[in-house]
Amino acid sequence: MSTITYPDFYHPPKFVLEEEIDSSLFTGRKEILQRLWDWVLNIDRKLSSSIALMSPRRYGKSVVLARLFNVMYSSQDRVAPFYIRISEESWKKGDFADKYFLTFLKQFCAFFLRDDELLKAAELTGLHESLSRHSADWIPEAIRQIEVYQRIGQSFEYWDKKMHFAQNAPNELCAVTGKKCLVIIDEFQDMNRRLYLDDPKTLLEKIVTGAYRSLAESKIAPMLVAGSMLSMLSRIVFSGALYGRFGGMPLPLMPEAESEELMDKLAAAFEVKMIPATKKYLFALTKGNPYYITYMVDNSFTRDLAQKESPEEVYLKQTTMSTGRFYGLWRLHFTENMELLNDDQHGKRILYYIRLYPK
Ligand SMILES: Nc1ncnc2c1ncn2[C@@H]1O[C@H](COP(=O)(O)OP(=O)(O)OP(=O)(O)O)[C@@H](O)[C@H]1O
Numbered sequence: 001m002s003t004i005t006y007p008d009f010y011h012p013p014k015f016v017l018e019e020e021i022d023s024s025l026f027t028g029r030k031e032i033l034q035r036l037w038d039w040v041l042n043i044d045r046k047l048s049s050s051i052a053l054m055s056p057r058r059y060g061k062s063v064v065l066a067r068l069f070n071v072m073y074s075s076q077d078r079v080a081p082f083y084i085r086i087s088e089e090s091w092k093k094g095d096f097a098d099k100y101f102l103t104f105l106k107q108f109c110a111f112f113l114r115d116d117e118l119l120k121a122a123e124l125t126g127l128h129e130s131l132s133r134h135s136a137d138w139i140p141e142a143i144r145q146i147e148v149y150q151r152i153g154q155s156f157e158y159w160d161k162k163m164h165f166a167q168n169a170p171n172e173l174c175a176v177t178g179k180k181c182l183v184i185i186d187e188f189q190d191m192n193r194r195l196y197l198d199d200p201k202t203l204l205e206k207i208v209t210g211a212y213r214s215l216a217e218s219k220i221a222p223m224l225v226a227g228s229m230l231s232m233l234s235r236i237v238f239s240g241a242l243y244g245r246f247g248g249m250p251l252p253l254m255p256e257a258e259s260e261e262l263m264d265k266l267a268a269a270f271e272v273k274m275i276p277a278t279k280k281y282l283f284a285l286t287k288g289n290p291y292y293i294t295y296m297v298d299n300s301f302t303r304d305l306a307q308k309e310s311p312e313e314v315y316l317k318q319t320t321m322s323t324g325r326f327y328g329l330w331r332l333h334f335t336e337n338m339e340l341l342n343d344d345q346h347g348k349r350i351l352y353y354i355r356l357y358p359k
């Protein structure tokens with residue numbers, strides 16, 4: 001029997017990382033959070049290997065990663081959480097390395113020094129100054145890393161070196177200081193789609209994730225990755241350079257009790273009327289997908305879901321109207337990934353049959 005006392009995942013004392021949703025709306029995910037927590041504690045014993053949190057789109061991976069970071073940051077003192085999300089903008093590789101290294105170092109230092117002010121550092125020089133005021137025995141090593149990094153040249157021929165240094169930093173710093181860290185990267189697959197090797201950003205670096213080949217095997221700074229493009233992420237972490245480095249942890253749909261709890265919170269927040277039958281209907285319709293639940297309740301069509309026909313009408317409007325949430329999600333998905341889907345024999349065939357038999 002497990003002897004672990006889990007922290008309160010729903011009321012972390014601090015929200016160091018801003019969550020995408022109103023934090024009070026965060027619901028459920030108890031089982032996966034407990035599994036992740038067990039795994040986090042095992043990092044301290046060097047027993048955890050890197051994992052990829054896997055699910056189709058909008059199951060709630062990003063929300064879980066952000067909450068895990070916030071709980072890790074304030075509810076234990078052994079394993080530093082480092083979180084970075086690959087955003088949609090494109091980056092010069094050197095600039096991205098700067099951001100990656102600074103983000104890692106300030107989160108790592110803020111965690112072990114219990115000094116949230118460090119999180120505000122906008123550049124390495126400022127962080128260097130703030131760290132000099134601390135006296136923990138590992139600070140000289142962190143400062144040394146900053147100084148070595150700052151000595152690497154700025155021009156494009158040094159970008160690879162900077163990125164290599166930044167990617168290695170968590171493992172390096174942990175190895176020298178005896179500390180542990182978790183590297184959380186959301187939208188991991190996008191690392192291969194956003195970094196450019198030249199100034200006008202014409203040469204895309206397509207193999208950034210391959211550089212994690214040995215890092216992903218680290219037991220002192222393992223990785224937890226997720227991403228919205230399931231097939232691309234699977235291809236990256238379960239084959240090629242990273243083959244055998246990652247275990248997969250599936251994020252399932254929400255069970256009925258958690259789904260209903262989310263519906264209750266949303267109904268209260270958006271002042272939407274529901275009766276028990278509405279909840280049963282919504283669960284049957286959404287199968288416990290938190291995104292679909294959210295936008296069935298938070299809709300711009302009606303605040304009265306207690307009427308028998310209302311949920312179905314809302315679903316139709318969200319799915320078929322050009323202003324509908326579900327319509328927008330899938331339109332974006334198909335336009336963004338048209339090239340990939342066209343590349344895929346099965347994807348092409350599926351689209352063809354959907355067009356032939358739209359009902
Ligand atoms: N545990 C939760 N509690 C409350 N709302 C949630 C929860 N999980 C997900 N949601 C809702 O679903 C939306 C989608 O969640 P999220 O962005 O985390 O999914 P995702 O799996 O990361 O999606 P993608 O595959 O597109 O990256 C959130 O913006 C939120 O509205």
Ligand SMILES: [Mg+2]
Binds near residue numbers: 063
């Ligand atoms: Mg996500």
